[in-house]
Amino acid sequence: MLANYAIVGIFLVAAISFPLIPLVLAFFLRPKRPTPLKTSTYECGLEAIGDVHVQFKVQYYLYALAFVIFDIEVIFLYPWAVAFQVVGLYGLIAATIFLLMLFAGLLYEWRKGALEWV
């Protein structure tokens, strides 16, 4: 039992040291001659302007919330689809109830105006 954990531990140490050792070695061995161009972020596109911590509309949050709910809905529907032949009518009824509950939530959201962009 504990031996299994030892393997996990060795694996963890190996996994961390594998990329770490070359990086550390390179840090000590490489010549250090920085220029502004070299130290700039290695990315294509434009220079970033301003701060990343900007305020944005709270409505994105509502969309994210609705999205997560329906994301999870799909995840739950997959196993049902795979096992559709086996679970039969029982599964159909259970899935319908599940969908109806989410539909009630959607109706509520719609009626409350959470789906409109203001």
Place this chain on the structure above:
Amino acid sequence: MDALTIPPVDLGLIAPLLVVVTWATGLLLVDTFFIPVGRKKLTGYLAIAGLVVAGLVGLPLWGVSGSTFGGMVRLDPFALTLTWVFLLIGILSITMSLDYLPRQDIEQGEYYPLIMFAVSGMILLAQGADLIVLFLGIETLSITLYILTGFAYPRLTSEEAAMKYLVLGAFAAGFFVYGIALIFGATGSTRLSEIGAYAADRDLGDTNLTLLLGGAAMVLIAFSFKAALAPFHMWIPDVYQGSPTPVAAFMSVGTKGGALAALVRLLFEALPTLNAYWLPVLAGLTALTMVVGNLGAIAQMDVKRMLAYSSIGHAGYVMLGVMVAGEQRGPEAFIFYILVYALSNLGAFAVLIALEHQGEEAWQLDDFAGLYQRQPLLAVAMAIFMFSLAGVPPTAGFMAKFYALTAAWEGGLPWLALVGVLTSAIAAFFYLRVIIRMFMTEPEGEPAPELNRGLTIDIVVAAAGTIIIGLIPAPIFALVERSAVALGG
């Protein structure tokens, strides 16, 4: 693919729960689509109707014992009686909210379905026989309460309370889940009965015992937080003070009843063999809770905060019954105490609401000065609730305390019963202080309190219940006795 065998599901065993959840979901839609703003009281009436129907649906289940969903949900008289008590708590809380919400200008239709969802969480806690189901129950109860606590938006105190409760509650939920993981690691099951059987059948060995104890400790921490046992009680006064008064009333009795009902099952179905480990810990927590709650209440000049501290103290008395639930007396005392405490405490909060005016809070002790001369009946009702909470004889509170203390004494915890007696003597001081203010001082020109139909019904029902159960406890106690039989196995 082989044919899948679907475990038999007996929906009848969760009928009250089903009614509450379906009704609440439907009500949410009916409210948004058909009930115009300004007439949201109708939603409240419909919510009350739903809770009543759920109670009636439970009637034919009396005496039935069984489990379903593969043993994850259990119905027995213990769970059913608690279900009724929880439904009663829900009904009384909604009744006192009907006029409070428009008066505070925070009326929204969602309030009532949310209370129903919270009640469904409590019922699930009473019926759960699996750690995952208990977690589900606790979260259903908590998440709705986070929203309800912040319902007085944009009042800052309400927001602050909701934030505090959310952050600390999420922390406690984390403890719960981690505890479940450890327990599962040690025993290979989340089913309470299987955990119990596993722990009883074999020698666990050091590793597994450590895992199991660690997991149990974490789960107990989560429950202590929800039930407000010291030293996990810090959030109570602030959250109660900030949240809308009916919500505070609901929380004080609801979370306590739900969380401790689940704790009874957890301790005596999953962990009875570890009795030697958890009993001293819980006994210590209980003693501390009674002392901290009752001493803390003395310093409060704000009656709402005083009731918050008193609710901590009462959690300790309820725990007396929980700890000895292995014997017949324990669960009896537990159910009885929850019922009586619910009546007295909801009544006291209802009186507080009657004194609360638009925009101003009249919760200071001085606001009660001379209440007897302004509103004699209200003062008398408040006196009844205070006497009951203090445990003075003709009221139900005395009977409840008497049974809880006897249960602890006979269950092998006499020192704890002594702590209970001493602390309730301390408690008498601050409860009686309110009564003295009401009857023996002159009024200070405050406007007369506003009483309306919902509040009056609430106060009358609570006061009548408190007195009647205090004078003739036999019928209720016969019911409680029969509910408790199934437990402790």
